[in-house]
Amino acid sequence: MAADYRQMWTELGLDLPSHDALLGVLGQAYGDIYLSQKDRPQGMQYFDFVMSEVHGLRIKELRDAQGNDRKVIGSFCVFVPEELILAVDGISVGLCAGAEFGFDKAEEVLPRNTCALIKSAFGFKLGKVCPYVESSDMIVGENTCDGKKKAYELLKELVKNLFILDLPQMKSEAGKALLKAEYQRFAKALEELSGKKITVQSLKKGIELVNQKRKAIHRLSDLRKHSPAPISGLDALLINQVFFYDDPVRFTASVNKICDELEQRVSKGEGVRGNGTPRIVISGSPMAVPNWKIPWIVETSGAIIVGEESCVGERGTQWLTNESGNSVEQLIDNIVERYFQIDCAIFTPNPTRLEHIKSMVKKYRAQGVIHYSLQFCQPYQIESGPVEKALEAEGMPVLRIDTDYSQEDAGQIKTRVEAFIERIKG
Ligand code: BJ8
Numbered sequence: 001m002a003a004d005y006r007q008m009w010t011e012l013g014l015d016l017p018s019h020d021a022l023l024g025v026l027g028q029a030y031g032d033i034y035l036s037q038k039d040r041p042q043g044m045q046y047f048d049f050v051m052s053e054v055h056g057l058r059i060k061e062l063r064d065a066q067g068n069d070r071k072v073i074g075s076f077c078v079f080v081p082e083e084l085i086l087a088v089d090g091i092s093v094g095l096c097a098g099a100e101f102g103f104d105k106a107e108e109v110l111p112r113n114t115c116a117l118i119k120s121a122f123g124f125k126l127g128k129v130c131p132y133v134e135s136s137d138m139i140v141g142e143n144t145c146d147g148k149k150k151a152y153e154l155l156k157e158l159v160k161n162l163f164i165l166d167l168p169q170m171k172s173e174a175g176k177a178l179l180k181a182e183y184q185r186f187a188k189a190l191e192e193l194s195g196k197k198i199t200v201q202s203l204k205k206g207i208e209l210v211n212q213k214r215k216a217i218h219r220l221s222d223l224r225k226h227s228p229a230p231i232s233g234l235d236a237l238l239i240n241q242v243f244f245y246d247d248p249v250r251f252t253a254s255v256n257k258i259c260d261e262l263e264q265r266v267s268k269g270e271g272v273r274g275n276g277t278p279r280i281v282i283s284g285s286p287m288a289v290p291n292w293k294i295p296w297i298v299e300t301s302g303a304i305i306v307g308e309e310s311c312v313g314e315r316g317t318q319w320l321t322n323e324s325g326n327s328v329e330q331l332i333d334n335i336v337e338r339y340f341q342i343d344c345a346i347f348t349p350n351p352t353r354l355e356h357i358k359s360m361v362k363k364y365r366a367q368g369v370i371h372y373s374l375q376f377c378q379p380y381q382i383e384s385g386p387v388e389k390a391l392e393a394e395g396m397p398v399l400r401i402d403t404d405y406s407q408e409d410a411g412q413i414k415t416r417v418e419a420f421i422e423r424i425k426g
Contacts, residue, residue, distance in 0.1 A: 005056045008063065012135065015128040022101055022129045023055065026290055033296045037232055039272045041265070043258030044235050050242050054289075058245060059131040065091055066137070071194050074136035076121065077144060078316040078342060079167055081335050084187050086206030086248070088194040093132050094244025095121060095139065098291030100405035102127030109154055115376045116404040117288060118151050125158055132245075133159065138193055140186070143167050144346045145379050163189055169348060171340065180336045187332065203331045207321045209248045216255035217243065217317045223262045224306045225364055228271025229279070230262040233305025234295045240312050241289040273304045278424045281360050283309035283387065284372035285380045286316075291405060294372050297414050303421045306364040309357050310372075315342060318356075345379030353383065354390055361396055368397040368424045370417070375404045397424055 009019060030051060050058070062072050073085045074095040082092040100116065102123025110122055124130035133139070141152035142165045156162045166182050168175030187198055196202075220239060223230055239255060246254075265271060280303050282294065287310060295305050309315060319341055322334040343353035361369060371387055373380040381402060388398040399420040403409055 005060065008060060009055075009131060012059075012131050013128060014131060014134065018102075018127050019055075019129045022099070025101075026099070027052075029290060029292070033292050034234065034238065037234065037272070037299075039270075040235060041231055041258055041261050043254070043261050044238075046254045046257070047235070047238055047242055050246055051238070054245060055131050059135060061247070062091060062093070062132075062135045066135075069195075071137040071190075072135050073138050073140060073190070074132055075140040075142075076148065077140075077142045078311045079142050079144070079339055079344075080140045080165065081183060081186075081339060082210050082248075083203065083206040083321060083335055084183065084190055084198070084332075086209055087187075087198045087203040088190045088196045089202070090190060090194060091247075092244075093136070094288070095130070095132055095136070096244075096286065096288035097121050097124045097130065098288035098405065099124075101129060110151060113376045114147050114151070115145075115285075115374045117286070117374055117377075118147050120288070120405060122151065122155070125155070137161065138163055138189070140165055144344065145377070147376070161193075167346075169346060171347060176336060176340050179340055180332065183332055183336060183339075187328075198328055200326065200328055200331065203328055204323060204325075207323050207331065207334070209252075211320045211323065212252045213243065213248050213255075214317045214320055216252045216259065219259045220255055220262070221307065221314065223259060223266060226266045226271070227279070227365065228269075228273055228275050228277065229304050229306055230265040230271050231258075232272045232299055233280075233282070233308075234292060234299055236305070237287060237292065237295055237308060237312065238289075240308065240317070241287070243317070244312075245289075278303040278368065278421050279306045279364060279366045280304065280368050280370055281307045281309060281357065281364060281366040282313075282370045282372055283357050283360075284384065285374040285377045286311040286313075287372075288312065293403065293405070293407070293410065294370065294401060294413070297410065297417050298370065301414060301418045301421055303368075303417075303424070306366055307360045309353070309360055311342075311344070314356070314360065315344070315353075345383045350383065354387055357387060357391070358394075361391070366396075368399065368420060370420070371398060371400045373400070373402045375402050 071090045085092040097120035105126035106119040106122035138161045140163050143149045168178045319338050321338040325331040371384045384400050391398045
């Protein structure tokens with residue numbers, strides 16, 4: 001960290017020795033996984049800086065904003081509309097955690113066979129190492145998978161202001177009506193918390209800001225269609241992870257800046273790997289920061305990841321919200337239309353997800369799909385079978401990996417990934 005933030009962390013109630021240990025491990029992992037990559041775009045320096053200050057400067061910014069009467073809203077799911085948060089001049093931050101930290105404490109309250117993403121969120125809270133949780137004026141939980149739904153009942157006892165968003169499980173008219181009613185209830189809660197009214201103007205501005213963020217990500221994704229790919233999958237994943245933490249305007253500008261650089265690379269036929277490098281689409285459970293295990297294994301085994309069918313990836317960013325409308329209700333309808341398309345595996349049935357994976361394979365000219373499920377993530381584990389069957393039937397090689405946040409199985413996964421890459425190469 002460039003500055004000493006210990007006073008700030010103490011005020012937030014963090015456990016400083018544990019927090020120091022976490023930052024030490026993260027710094028080491030970042031150096032080994034990210035900084036050791038060759039031919040990185042210069043524009044990644046911004047994201048390196050963001051990561052080096054993710055518990056420092058960004059938290060200070062949040063606290064300064066709170067001093068200026070802005071509220072910080074933490075959430076765990078891409079169904080929470082940032083547009084509404086921005087419409088009350090709030091700040092949205094992602095709280096999903098991707099590191100195995102505090103699992104011993106988490107397992108005192110949660111069953112061992114809970115997915116690592118949920119355990120990690122609890123571990124960070126109980127271990128007092130997450131400045132985002134401690135900075136949040138409201139935390140939004142959502143009724144998605146059973147693990148999250150039930151874990152929020154326990155989280156309610158641990159945090160000061162937990163708002164539960166009920167979500168549909170089927171893409172029916174009744175499901176859409178539920179989503180609308182819930183977004184309206186959430187909008188009201190945001191107005192009460194902030195003391196600010198959502199207006200047509202403020203909501204339009206929120207929609208525009210989030211759309212610009214998504215458009216910048218679409219531009220980045222488009223550039224990954226080229227061969228050789230101008231950016232590694234690891235770096236692209238990092239940008240998708242930072243999406244959830246950074247100031248939206250600054251983030252958009254930084255992504256567009258790196259895209260300018262990548263366009264130059266593409267025009268010169270330059271990339272981070274050679275032309276014949278096997279191209280992989282990764283699909284499945286979300287990869288919250290700092291969960292870089294699978295991309296790191298794939299990209300140190302001779303392949304490159306060219307797309308992520310994930311909530312930290314295209315499932316989370318692929319649609320824009322219609323910006324036109326003359327009333328708040330109309331704009332909320334637009335938001336409902338946009339979010340109702342998200343094909344999370346908690347929906348039943350969920351056919352559009354498979355179609356999306358197929359379209360990504362085509363768009364990014366992938367030669368193989370790695371389906372990644374977190375252990376005990378039943379929605380994605382169960383969908384992985386039909387996904388594999390359907391893609392293999394069309395001649396697309398699929399590797400299914402079930403894993404967690406530990407490094408114990410890294411060697412075994414690497415062996416399987418290497419064999420898969422050999423299969424792709426034919
Ligand atoms: S919209 S994927 S962000 S719910 S990994 S906790 S599903 S057992 S994170 Fe998700 Fe929203 Fe869906 Fe996306 Fe449960 Fe699976 Fe754990 Fe998960």
